[in-house]
Amino acid sequence: MFTFVKKIFFYISTILLISTNSNSAESNAEAFILKLTNDTKIIFNDKSINKDSRLKKLNDLSEKYLDLDALASYTLGDYREKATATEKENFNKLFREYFIKNISSKLSDFADQDLKIIDSKKINENNIIVSTKIFSKKDTQEIAVEWRIYTKDSKLLVRDMVVEGLSLARTQKEEFASIIASKGFPGLINALENFNKSN
DSSP states (O other), X not given: OHXXXXXHHXXXXXHHHHHHHHHHHHHHHHHHHHHHHHHHHHXXXXXXXXXXXXXXXXXXXXXXXXXXXXXHHHHXXXXXXXXXXXXXXXXXXXXXXXXXXXXXXXXXXXXXXXXXXXXXXXXXXXXXXXXXXEEXXXXXXXXXXXXEEEEETXXXXXXXXXXXXXXXXXXXXXXXXXXXXXXXXXHHHHHHHHXXXXX
C-alpha cells in the first residue's frame, strides 16, 4: 500500500513539474515578445534619431531578439545545399542588411499600435508559438500575428512571424526561389545588393 501511494505521489509530482516548466517557458516567451515589441516601439517613437541611427538600433535589436542566420538559411531554400561557404557568407551578410531595411520600411506605423497576448503554446522542447493581436490606435483594425520562437543555447529567438496566416519566412523563401529560378544565384545576390543600395 505504501509503495502504491509513493508511486501515485511521484506521478502527480512529475505531472505538476512538467506543467510548471511548460507554463514557465510559455510565460517567458510571452514576456519576451512584449519586450521585443516595446523596444521596437521605443526606436520608432524616438523622433530625434535619423534613418541611419534607426537602422543601427534595429540591427542591434535583431542581434538580441531574432535568429537571422537561421532565417537566412531557410529563405535560401534548396540552393543552400549547393552554395559554397563563401556564397553563404556573402548571402547572409546581404540578407541581414536587406532584412533590417525591409522591416524598417514596413514598421513605419508600428509606433501607433498596441500588442495584446492572446495565447501561447509549447510545441516541443525548443519551439513555442505566441499568438498575439496588434491593434491600431488610428482605426479599429486588428491584425493576428503568431510569433515562432526557438530556444537556442538557452536563449529565446524569433524565427518567423505569421501575419493573418501568412508566414513571412515562407513568403521570402518563395520570392528568393523565384529569382534564383529565373536569374540564378548571382541574380539573387544582385537583387539584394540593389535593394540595399537604394534603401
